[in-house]
Amino acid sequence: MYDLIIIGGGPAGLAAAKAAWNNGLKNVLIVERNWELGGILNQCIHNGFGLHHFKEELTGPEYAARYIEEVKATGVQVRLDTMVLDIHKALPETDDAGLSGQDDLPIYEVAMAGKECGYVCEKTKSIVLAMGCRERPRGGVVIPGTRPAGVFTAGAAQRYVNIDGYMPGKRVVILGSGDIGLIMARRMTLEGAKVLACVELMPYSSGLNRNIVQCLNDYDIPLYLSHTVTEIRGEKRVEQVVVNEVGPDRKPIPGTEMIFDCDTLLLSVGLIPENELTKDAGIEIDRRTKGAYVYENMETSLPGIFACGNVCHVHDLVDFVSDESERAGESAAAYVLSAGKGEAADCIETKNMDGATYIVPQKIRPANVDKFVKLFFRVGRIFPKADIVITSAGEEVARYHKKFLAPGEMQNIVLTKDQLQKCKGELQLTVEEKVEEKEVRA
Amino acid sequence: MKELICICCPQGCHLMVDEENDYAVTGNSCERGAEYGRTESMAPVRVLTSTVACEGGQILRCPVKTNGAIPKEKVWEAESLLQKVSVKAPVTIGQVILSDIAGSGADLIATKSVEAAD
Incomplete structure (x- = not known):
């Protein structure tokens, strides 16, 4: 029986494995469906990774290589080309004397199918879910028109160009201004394609400013804010896309049509945590994050099953994925080594109020918090200046002054144990907009 | 201004x-x-990241970068130079693929190790 099985060998799984090993678990298995470790970092060949974690600017493959080296230096086992099909609680085994062979901790079974292992069911004391996320496809944004070849998600195109060495098209329109879309605008341009436009439904880009400058402005690619694709034309292959301006209600304005002659439409319209296994296992899912409800130690609603990285909530920076996943790995080790003891009954629920769209963790057990807990959240719109206010039972517990809050950037605040102990039952996070001083004077 | x-x-x-x-x-x-x-x-500068063809490796493209920022106006020249390159696996991360690319003073290096195909 394994101490820990980690599902997914991307940045989250690697960081969790390293931390679990360093905290005393010696029977750890990573299950990865690809032929190599590293996950999505392998196709993210651009730089800008690791500024927080390694204090230098690395490309995706370089960032992955650092963690892969660290994990290879441990005794963590890795099973590649293997797909996890199902996770479930094992039935209690009975030994010859007819007694249950289990102590109080649940034992889980992970069913998997792989090139070398075939179909097997492995037993484990704990699990870390690190399956990452998927791109929202065309069906997820409902674009009218024909259904020709030439419509790709930006990440799929990134894989074709950077790993397989194929160019998906020559004349490209990009819908959505998420970071992957912006990065692909530059990448397709460098490889010889003509990127005609990047079209964004919202009045602001969900990508980082630095990517708008380096990927669009550097190559004179126009960004149309408050615009969307209203029709895809073409029979076998994309021939044209129609773009309309949208009003404040985000509905297309008739008469504003622009027609682009192109053979390719790339979609960068959001990421969704990949939680089929999680749902099938009966783990509670948060509708806001589309990931599991997690406690302060990244444990889900099933004891001994943890979730971290993009499967829990979609991150912008891999550095934060690594940090969160190391915590999940540490927590799994603590859970197994203490045999599940130290479970605290008292629990505070976190709730996003005005201005915030979600909070992770959703539940905090103050007794399990050592010195402080970090709350991760996103704002619902752009705030040039705002206060993040934490209240509980009508009392203000903490207040943080922040600048430049945008939905595209995950925020975090630190709550100390003292502050946490002032909370009762529910903790509420509100974003209070502050008017710039300049404007007050004027 | x-x-x-x-x-x-x-x-x-x-x-x-x-x-x-x-x-x-x-x-x-x-x-x-x-x-x-x-x-x-x-004098604006950028780090260029791209891929070069890779022969006999587990993957067909090897990711590369300039190991320092290069003048922005040299980015296109550097990209057209690296498109003509084909490296033979095995490739080691950090290996120099083209030195002093486009006279920029920076080397083009591999950002991933590629093992030879079995």
């Missing part, structure tokens, strides 16, 4: 650079912003 958006960090400060006053930068929140504003106005 030239207006720039700083790309040093996610804040994206709106910088004003006064070209007639020794490239004095205003609107920045930190020293890195001032430095970026000056460099970007006088």
Whole structure:
């Protein structure tokens, strides 16, 4: 029986494995469906990774290589080309004397199918879910028109160009201004394609400013804010896309049509945590994050099953994925080594109020918090200046002054144990907009 | 006066650079912003990342980068040079693929180890 099985060998799984090993678990298995470790970092060949974690600017493959080296230096086992099909609680085994062979901790079974292992069911004391996320496809944004070849998600195109060495098209329109879309605008341009436009439904880009400058402005690619694709034309292959301006209600304005002659439409319209296994296992899912409800130690609603990285909530920076996943790995080790003891009954629920769209963790057990807990959240719109206010039972517990809050950037605040102990039952996070001083004077 | 958006960090400060006053930068929140504003106005630089063809390896493309920022106007020349390159596996991460690419002073290096195909 394994101490820990980690599902997914991307940045989250690697960081969790390293931390679990360093905290005393010696029977750890990573299950990865690809032929190599590293996950999505392998196709993210651009730089800008690791500024927080390694204090230098690395490309995706370089960032992955650092963690892969660290994990290879441990005794963590890795099973590649293997797909996890199902996770479930094992039935209690009975030994010859007819007694249950289990102590109080649940034992889980992970069913998997792989090139070398075939179909097997492995037993484990704990699990870390690190399956990452998927791109929202065309069906997820409902674009009218024909259904020709030439419509790709930006990440799929990134894989074709950077790993397989194929160019998906020559004349490209990009819908959505998420970071992957912006990065692909530059990448397709460098490889010889003509990127005609990047079209964004919202009045602001969900990508980082630095990517708008380096990927669009550097190559004179126009960004149309408050615009969307209203029709895809073409029979076998994309021939044209129609773009309309949208009003404040985000509905297309008739008469504003622009027609682009192109053979390719790339979609960068959001990421969704990949939680089929999680749902099938009966783990509670948060509708806001589309990931599991997690406690302060990244444990889900099933004891001994943890979730971290993009499967829990979609991150912008891999550095934060690594940090969160190391915590999940540490927590799994603590859970197994203490045999599940130290479970605290008292629990505070976190709730996003005005201005915030979600909070992770959703539940905090103050007794399990050592010195402080970090709350991760996103704002619902752009705030040039705002206060993040934490209240509980009508009392203000903490207040943080922040600048430049945008939905595209995950925020975090630190709550100390003292502050946490002032909370009762529910903790509420509100974003209070502050008017710039300049404007007050004027 | 030239207006720039700083790309040093996610804040994206709106910088004003006064070209007639020794490239004095205003609107920045930190020293890195001032430095970026000056460099970007006088001689902008970028790190180029791309891929080169890879023969006999487990994958067909090997990711590469310049091991330092190169002048922005050399980016296209560097890209067209690296498109003609084909490396033979095995490749080691950090291995120099093209030295002093486009006379920029920076080397093009592999950003991933590629093992030879079985």
